[in-house]
Amino acid sequence: MSVRLIVRSLSELCITVGALIILFVLYVLFWTGVKAAGATEGEIDTLRNRWAQGEVSVPAPGPGPEASPAPDLVPTAPDYRDGKPFAMMYIPRLGRSWEWPVLENTEVKTLQKGLGHYAGTARLGATGNFAVAGHRRTYGDPFKDFPRLREGDAVVLTDGTTWFTYRIAGKPYRTVPGDTAVIDPVPRRSGFDGPGRYLTLTTCEPEWGSSHRLIAWAHLDATQPVTDGRPAAFHS
Template sequence: MSVRLIVRTFSELCITAGALIILFVVYVLFWTGVKAAGATEGQINTLQNQWARGAVSVPGPNAAGTSVPSTSPSSAPTPTSGPTSSHAHATYREGKPFAMLYIPRFGKSWEWPVLENTEVGTLKKGLGHYRGTAPLGGVGNFAVAGHRRTYGDPFKDFPTLRRGDAVVLTDGTTWFTYRIEKKPYRTVPSDTGVIDAVPRRSGFDGPGRYLTLTTCDPEWGSSHRLIAWAHLDATQPVTDGKPAAFHS
């Protein structure tokens, strides 16, 4: 085999490998976002149709955190008006949406559906509620995961979260406004205590109504996790309009 043939063959292999890498990058940066946009829109439409029919998915008596005494630490006072009693008679459906989540700091158009469980397929459609953690607005820790990058980049701006930022959710009947306790904390994937009923290292010193957001770190990797904790600050019926937190 001549040197010229070897060089030409090697060059063709390099071109092919380069083309495959470019296609992969396009898939990661662009196509997963396109797929996520369609999937997320579908989940939002599902929720809106459910709520239009008066169907609200609420947690059952076996949901984690519902048996915790309804007291809260001094750093996170429990609001005087909590979730309705109907939040103890049904269960979130696996892989199905049950709430919408908004973070005003991420922009006026930032909105994502929350689905039950954090499986790979679920997180391609929106944010995922950690199975077994507290129900929305309930006593305990309502924990949610989302992609930092790919599939719509929902938590791309996660590091910008700061103490006092609002995280607003609705289940179709009630608005729940949580307030971020402090800037994001970096840890390793095995540190599961960050989603405990009273999350470790959060600064909370007793039972309360908490929210934990988690995503990957670094931005294009998954060796670590970024964690943001919040406490329930206020609730109001959706019939009263959007909460003031959207403008804070």
């Protein structure tokens, strides 16, 4: 084999590899976002149609703006349906247009359509830890700006009947994927020292990797019926 043939073959191989890398980057940066946008809109439409027809989960009562926490009621509605949306989440700190559906479970296919509720953690607004995961990058980049979260930031959710406003307890905490204690009923290292109505948000760290996790904890601050309009947290 001549040197010229070897050089040409290596050149063609480099071009092929380079093209594959470019296609992969385009898929990650562009196509997953396109897929996520369509899937997310579909889940949001499903939720709104369900709510319009009166199909909602029974809300767990919580503290109103001037109220103290009330005891949990025994839910009479079915459990959250696996892989299906049941709530919407809004985080004003991350942008006025930031809104994502919350679906039941954290499987790969679920997180491609929105945020995922850790099965087995508390229901929305209930005593315990309502824990939610989301992609940092790809599939719409829901938690791209996760490190911007600060103490006092609002995380607002609705199940179609009630607004739940949680308040972030501190800056995001960095840990490893195996640290499951961060979604315990009283999450480890959260600063919470007893039972309460908590929210845990989790995402990947670093931004384009998954060797670690970023965690944000919050506590339930207020609730109000959706018929009263959007909570003040949207305007603060």
